[in-house]
Amino acid sequence: ETEITWWHAMGGNLGETVNQIAEGFNASQAEYKITPVFKGSYEETLTSGIAAFRAGEQPNIMQVFDAGSATVIGAKGATVPVQDLLSENGVDFDIEDYIAGVRYFYADSDGKMIGMPFNSSSPVMYYNADALEKAGVEAPRTYEEFEAIAPKLKDAGYIPLVQTHLPWEMVENFHSRHNLPFATNNNGYDGAEGTEILINSDEMKMHFTKVKEWLDEGYFGFFGTGWSDNQAQFEAGNAAMYIGSSGDFGGLTAKDLPFEWASTYLPYWESITPEGYQTFIGGASLFAMAGKSAEENKATAEFFRYLTSAEVQYMWHKETGYVPVTTAAYELAKADGHYDRFPAAETGPKQLMLQAGDNTKGYRMGFYVQIRDVENRELSRVLSGETFFLDALATIEKEGNALLARFAKTQG
Numbered sequence: 572e573t574e575i576t577w578w579h580a581m582g583g584n585l586g587e588t589v590n591q592i593a594e595g596f597n598a599s600q601a602e603y604k605i606t607p608v609f610k611g612s613y614e615e616t617l618t619s620g621i622a623a624f625r626a627g628e629q630p631n632i633m634q635v636f637d638a639g640s641a642t643v644i645g646a647k648g649a650t651v652p653v654q655d656l657l658s659e660n661g662v663d664f665d666i667e668d669y670i671a672g673v674r675y676f677y678a679d680s681d682g683k684m685i686g687m688p689f690n691s692s693s694p695v696m697y698y699n700a701d702a703l704e705k706a707g708v709e710a711p712r713t714y715e716e717f718e719a720i721a722p723k724l725k726d727a728g729y730i731p732l733v734q735t736h737l738p739w740e741m742v743e744n745f746h747s748r749h750n751l752p753f754a755t756n757n758n759g760y761d762g763a764e765g766t767e768i769l770i771n772s773d774e775m776k777m778h779f780t781k782v783k784e785w786l787d788e789g790y791f792g793f794f795g796t797g798w799s800d801n802q803a804q805f806e807a808g809n810a811a812m813y814i815g816s817s818g819d820f821g822g823l824t825a826k827d828l829p830f831e832w833a834s835t836y837l838p839y840w841e842s843i844t845p846e847g848y849q850t851f852i853g854g855a856s857l858f859a860m861a862g863k864s865a866e867e868n869k870a871t872a873e874f875f876r877y878l879t880s881a882e883v884q885y886m887w888h889k890e891t892g893y894v895p896v897t898t899a900a901y902e903l904a905k906a907d908g909h910y911d912r913f914p915a916a917e918t919g920p921k922q923l924m925l926q927a928g929d930n931t932k933g934y935r936m937g938f939y940v941q942i943r944d945v946e947n948r949e950l951s952r953v954l955s956g957e958t959f960f961l962d963a964l965a966t967i968e969k970e971g972n973a974l975l976a977r978f979a980k981t982q983g
C-alpha cells in the first residue's frame with residue numbers, strides 16, 4: 572500500500588467532509604491510502620507548506636488558497652503541474668470538463684492547469700429574509716439599490732450590511748464583477764516582470780468613499796478583519812445582509828439559524844457597468860508537491876481522479892456550498908433536484924457563469940498574500956478613521972508594487 576498525505580485548511584464542518592472524502596477514497600481501493608492533516612488557516616497552511624518544502628518534508632498534496640496560488644505557481648520546482656501528473660499516470664484530463672470560472676485561475680500563461688481546483692467558491696450576498704420583509708424591501712441587485720434600502724433596514728433595527736473579507740470581496744472581486752483590470756500585464760498573466768497593481772483607481776476611490784459614508788451613517792458594520800468577525804453579526808440576527816463565501820452555505824445550514832435566509836449575487840455599481848460580470852473563483856486548489864516517488868505520484872493522481880468524479884464533487888458541493896468544479900457535477904446536482912430544495916446553493920455556480928470579460932478569468936500576482944495583509948491593514952485603518960481612503964489606496968499601491976517587484980526578481 573502506498574501512503575500519501577494531504578495538508579489542508581478546512582476546519583469544522585468542512586474538515587469533517589474532507590475526512591469523509593479521504594475515507595471514501597481509501598475504502599474504494601486497496602493500493603493507496605491518503606491521510607488528510609488539518610494545518611490551520613489558509614495562511615498557516617501555506618506557511619507550513621513552504622517551510623516543509625525547504626526542509627524536504629513537504630506533503631504530497633497541499634491546499635493553497637487563491638491569494639497564494641501565484642506565489643506557489645511561480646516557485647520553480649516546488650510542484651508538479653497537475654495536468655502533467657495526471658497524463659503521466661494515465662488519468663484522463665480535459666480542461667473543458669471544468670466550469671469556465673475555474674479553468675484558468677490555477678493555470679499557467681499557456682493554459683496548462685497547475686493546481687487542481689478543489690474547494691472553489693465565490694463571494695455572494697446572504698440575506699435574512701425575515702429582516703427584509705420586516706423592512707418592506709427586496710434584496711438589492713446593485714449597490715445603488717442597496718443605498719436606497721439601507722435606511723429602511725436601519726429603521727427596522729438592523730445593521731444593513733456587513734462583509735467577511737474586504738480584500739477578497741471588495742477589492743479582488745470588485746474588479747471581476749465590473750470587468751476592471753486589477754493589474755497591468757493582462758492582470759499579471761503575461762509575466763511578473765513589470766506587473767503593477769491597479770488599486771488606486773477612480774472606481775476603487777468611489778467605492779471606498781461610499782463604504783466609509785455607509786459606515787458613518789450606520790448602513791454598514793465593520794467588526795474586524797478576521798473571516799468570522801462580521802459573519803457572527805448576521806448569525807446573531809443583528810445584520811440583515813452579509814457578503815461571504817458560497818462555501819459558508821454548509822456551515823449556515825448546520826447552524827439552523829432562527830430566521831429564514833437566502834442568497835443572491837454580489838452587488839455591483841450600475842454607474843460602472845449596466846450588468847455585472849462573473850466573479851473570480853475563490854477558495855483553494857490542491858497542488859501536487861514535487862520531490863515524491865513515482866508510486867506516490869501515481870497515488871496522488873488516482874486520488875485526483877476520485878476527487879473530481881461527478882459523485883464526489885456533488886457530495887462536497889452539497890455538504891459545503893463550494894461550487895462543483897466540473898460541468899458534470901453541476902448537472903448532477905441539478906438533475907438530483909438540489910437547487911429546487913436549496914435555491915441558495917446555486918447562487919455561487921450561477922454567478923461564476925455570468926457574462927465573462929477580459930478581466931474576469933483571474934489575476935496573477937506573486938506575494939499577493941502579503942499584499943492582502945497591506946490591504947487589510949490600510950482599509951481597516953480607513954474604516955476606523957485613522958487614515959483617509961486616498962492615502963490608504965496610495966499606500967497599498969506603493970507597498971503592493973514593491974512586493975510585486977520583489978517577486979519578479981525571484982522569477983529570473
Ligand SMILES: O=P(O)(O)OC[C@H](O)CO
Nearest residue numbers: 636637692816818853854
Ligand atoms: O472562504 P473561502 O474558502 O471561500 O475562500 C475565500 C477566499 O477566496 C480565500 O482567499
